Amino acid sequence: MAGERGEEGGEEGDPNLKKRAHAARSRLIVRLGAFLVSHSALVSVVCCVAGFITLFLLPVLAKHTYISENALMPGSANPLFSSQDVNEANRFIKGIIHKRIEKEEAGIELQKFIGQSIADVGAEVHYHKFSPHTNHFNPLHFFSSTSNTARIDTNNSCASFGVNTVGIIRAPRGDGKEAIVLVSPYNSQNMEYNEALSLGLAFSVFSLLSKVTWLAKDIVWLAADSRFGEYNSVSSWLNDYHNPIFSRDSGNLDSISNDCHHWNEIRIQGANSNFFKRAGTMAAALVFKVMEKKEKGDRDCLTMYAEASNGQMPNLDLLNIVHYLAVHRQGLRVKIETMGSLLNSAWVKFTGEILEGVSRLSKSLNPQWKFDVTTADYVEGAATLASSMYYQALGVPTGSHGAFRDYQIDAVTLEFLPRFYLRNENAQSTFLLRSGRLIEGVVRSVNNLLEKFHQSFFLYFLTAPNKFVSVGVYMIAFALLVAPLPIVAAALFARAKANEITTDDCAEKCTPIDTKESEIATGSWKWLQAAKVLLMIHSWAVIVSLLPYYISHMINLNSTMSMLTWVSLSISTLPFLYALFGSPFSLNVEWELLKAVMVATISIGLGLMSIINFSTAQIGAMLLVPMSLLVHPLKAKMNVNALLRAALLTCNIAFAFLGFPPVALLVAKGLSEGFGKLSIGDFWEWMEFLWEWNSATYLYLLWVQLPCWLLCIHILLHPCSRGDSRHKQ
The missing domain is CATH 3.40.630.10 (Zn peptidases)
Incomplete structure (x- = not known):
């Protein structure tokens, strides 16, 4: 018996068995990753929809407060x-x-x-x-x-x-x-x-x-x-x-x-x-x-x-x-x-009515289910939750x-x-x-x-x-929104690499060693070109974030003039950087690689911001994630019906408009206070308020959202000539 146990113990401790088990687990992870990358579009839709649904359900998922100590x-x-x-x-x-x-x-x-x-x-x-x-x-x-x-x-x-x-x-x-x-x-x-x-x-x-x-x-x-x-x-x-x-x-x-x-x-x-x-x-x-x-x-x-x-x-x-x-x-x-504009919002009330109907249906099926929601409670909870998120995201006491x-x-x-x-x-x-x-x-x-x-x-x-949503609950919505970003980035890079190999004539004429060198000279080089564009645009964003320091020292400038000065200096700086490093169009960077780099940058930026100020990252993900996933060149010929293509183009233009930080602020202020009181200087006053209080939201808007918005504009305006030929192939 002792010998049998020793043999069994020897089998369990066999290093070959451990290697085979580790290899099997590695193959499973690789297969799962390959499956997610190959179905990146479906994964993106499911995760984004689930993320927004979870976000809208947060007032329902709130718990009553209690004394822990x-x-x-x-x-x-x-x-x-x-x-x-x-x-x-x-x-x-x-x-x-x-x-x-x-x-x-x-x-x-x-x-x-x-x-x-x-x-x-x-x-x-x-x-x-x-x-x-x-x-x-x-x-x-x-x-x-x-x-x-x-x-x-x-x-x-x-x-x-x-x-x-x-x-x-x-x-x-x-x-x-x-x-x-x-x-x-x-x-x-x-x-x-x-x-x-x-x-x-x-x-x-x-x-x-x-x-x-x-x-x-x-x-x-x-x-x-x-x-x-x-x-x-x-x-x-x-x-x-x-x-x-x-x-x-x-x-x-x-x-x-x-x-x-x-x-x-x-x-x-x-x-x-x-x-x-x-x-x-x-x-x-x-x-x-x-x-x-x-x-x-x-x-x-x-x-x-x-x-x-x-x-x-x-x-x-x-x-x-x-x-x-x-x-x-x-x-x-x-x-x-509470955010007063949401208390009288029709769509928030409509959402509350739907949830109230679902709660009545659940009670009729099983009276023991503790899903009891009223429209009034949901509207008040949503308005209070929006206010709590807004003031935390603002970063100002x-x-x-x-x-x-x-x-x-x-x-x-x-x-x-x-x-x-x-x-x-x-x-x-x-x-x-x-x-x-x-x-x-x-x-x-x-x-x-x-x-x-x-x-x-x-x-x-x-x-x-007397109600709160803990970090273990509200981070689910953020995780669902951000989860598709690395998957989509990997899928875009794999697609760009596959297209490059397909169209490369060297694959038939050269030796295997030459083919490898050709791949290095094409795919890797294109990736570095996309990274170069990313570095250039982020350098421009850093310059834009530093310009207010000098504008604020100018005498006799009101908020409107300061804002116009900021915009004019920012616009004039961009062509200079293009002339120095080359524009994305002159560098002939494929839009798939450019989008892959942008999506990866957004995932990193939102992840870092979630550590500093989670509310800012959550609100930013609600806008940046759909914008980055849906962006597509306007000149690209897609194998979809006309209705779906028109809807995609409309979403691209809408997100490109709302993704611009000044427009997003003015639209939000107009919805809450009325569009008759808007002025160009409102954004300057708001940004001045943020930097005076050392709010990290200022850096997020200019170091994450602004460069990603500019990359989306470049992708929308991409000529996409080679991409069209690939689609035809």
Whole structure:
């Protein structure tokens, strides 16, 4: 028996058997690849249709949110925020309004009042002086934090800088290694009543937290002076917080010139208010503010903003605890941004009606199937999903919470929209009570964490305040759209090589060695020619992306003139490159090879962009993939009927028109806002907005979509003389 087992073991370990099994698997992969390449047209149609269907089904596939981290325990403790804290908030608001009336020294008195109030509750206080940032186009600053933007040189006058007031509560149960940040922005030069209400809410919560005994994390309250923008004040403080400058005048208000001698009066007895103070590592941040407009409805409303730079999102658990406490504990109505144009869209409603009919049919077949869709839910989910994808693809933060995300800190902006007019004192007290208890509950949940947020999702789309689509679901649509690209590229190259061998007379006249050399001289050379065209067009795209840096330095140019200058310089640069390297037509590059190179480039560009900003890659794939797969020379004679050929030509022209980035933007804006408000300068303003925020979408549009669009135009205009002869053969 032992010998038999040994023989069996020897057979199983036979290296020849392993080689044969490996060869069989390799042959199977080769056969599968050959099958896909030979049926590339069918594979492309099936994958593209499946990708778009999956994309339209994402609102249906969304799941309800849930708390992944058990340690958060939202709502497990009764709130301590009471009517006494509301009265304290009202007193603080009246004090702020009184200081605002003193217009001649409003900026100074507000900071002094806030700082003195922080010191009165026993917390540490200091002042942070910062200068405004300059947002200029700099191609070397992409993918870097916007906090690294250059600062304006100031003359040390009072109007040339802002001052944030920062209060810190040291946790009685903590070791000072972690902190929670509360941010309330306000304009110190022109403060409105709703901003005073935001400061009063923040101070009342901060005052309450200074008295509790359960704190395990330090509390930092940043009263952000937003005279130069909300994001600017927060990012400046975060930059100094994480990158300390050890100099004599760092954070010292006494270093200001005599023209601003009133700043020397900012003193808090018993505290060094001019020394930059820090707490622990930031576990989370809440940016909250009260809005002026009145919300229609029977409940106060809360709007959440979570998108940060280049599509970054905070951990979903942070949004989940805000939603849970707001809805189930304080009775607030939670909203997120929706794309209003889709709420009234006929085709979205039609799609929802079809899905509702399918759900009714599925219920009649099997009542246990959990496929329940209504038209109203689908329309709202699609509009919210489109908004979530759009703001992530834009790559620009939707609030000052984005400054925290640049340092990998989970943060969210909360906008409170009361249902009453702000001057109504009775309703104001009720509103402050609910809002204060909500913020206290969120702080208490984050305080329970023993580590950073990590249990829930960081990659997701929102379809409702309590519904989301995870990365494992929405990436299926993108994978289906991109999957045909390498297959089509291989099929096109194989077809071009087969046609070259078929038409080569050397195959009959030359020896086998000469035939091999001929193949190298024809097929490989043609591939290098196509690669040369690709390199030339991408070099042109890089030049086009750098032109705005010089155009932006021109004086007295409005958006329309800047756009026309950009277009004229871009067009004039292309013939120069053609004269230097040769145009695709003069190089006699076959359109199959040119299309194969283009399709391979699109797959690489979309794959890289999906790592940086998935939403941008997803939206780009919806336009680039059909355009690249359908593109065909207009002069080519295809063996298809006239109707199909006319449809193909129409699709080619339509995608070539919509694939041009300025046209795509103008059409999208016209559908949402109306075509009567469009202008040529809109695209310049939009691109200027992207490069000022260092959005990677700017690079995608000019380094991926623009060169691929130009290659599609070259393929459409290809003379295709030799291709016609091949089709005849």
